[in-house]
Amino acid sequence: MSQAVVSAIAFDCHQPDALGVFWQAMLGGELVLYPQYGVVALRAPGITIDFTLVPESKQTKNRLHVDLATTDPATTVAKAVELGAVITTEFHKHTALRDPEGNEFCVLHDMPAERPWQPPS
Numbered sequence: 001m002s003q004a005v006v007s008a009i010a011f012d013c014h015q016p017d018a019l020g021v022f023w024q025a026m027l028g029g030e031l032v033l034y035p036q037y038g039v040v041a042l043r044a045p046g047i048t049i050d051f052t053l054v055p056e057s058k059q060t061k062n063r064l065h066v067d068l069a070t071t072d073p074a075t076t077v078a079k080a081v082e083l084g085a086v087i088t089t090e091f092h093k094h095t096a097l098r099d100p101e102g103n104e105f106c107v108l109h110d111m112p113a114e115r116p117w118q119p120p121s
Contacts, residue, residue, distance in 0.1 A: 008041065008048040009066070012058070013101045016040040016051035022083050022100055023049055026068070026076075058102045066105040067094070073109045080107070 013019045020031045020040035029044030038053030070076040077095050081087065084100035094106040 008050040009064075010050040010052050011101070011103055012054040012056075013051050013103075014053070014057070015101070016053050019051045019099065019101055020049075022085075023051075025083050026080060062104045065103070068105065068107050069111040070107060073107050076107045 011019060016038065017040055020042050023042050024031055024044070027042065027044035027047070029042050032041040032043060033039075034041060040051045042049045042051070068076060073095065077087065077097070080097055080099075085097045085105075087095060087097050088104070089096040093110070094108045096104060096106050098104055
């Protein structure tokens with residue numbers, strides 16, 4: 001019986017190298033280059049993200065985004081902004097941002113970072 005597994009989350013982008021560096025600075029891990037496919041893969045703790053070279057630009061809001069749990073939301077948001085992210089909205093329970101290529105992600109407030117992450121009880 002055949003079974004599928006998730007190998008990675010993929011971000012279409014214009015600059016896979018630069019976007020890989022941004023997310024590596026946020027999440028840690030190792031960048032792996034696949035130039036023959038136009039892909040830079042980030043193998044970070046708990047997730048692999050493929051940054052895939054595409055010619056078209058992002059047009060609308062992502063239907064899927066990354067939520068980051070952290071022990072220090074203010075510092076995580078400040079780090080993201082310093083690396084080129086833009087804050088789009090501040091909410092009571094999270095901050096919404098866009099990475100340098102416009103992909104949405106959130107930094108959760110009051111959600112401690114644990115591996116594997118568990119929702120609060």
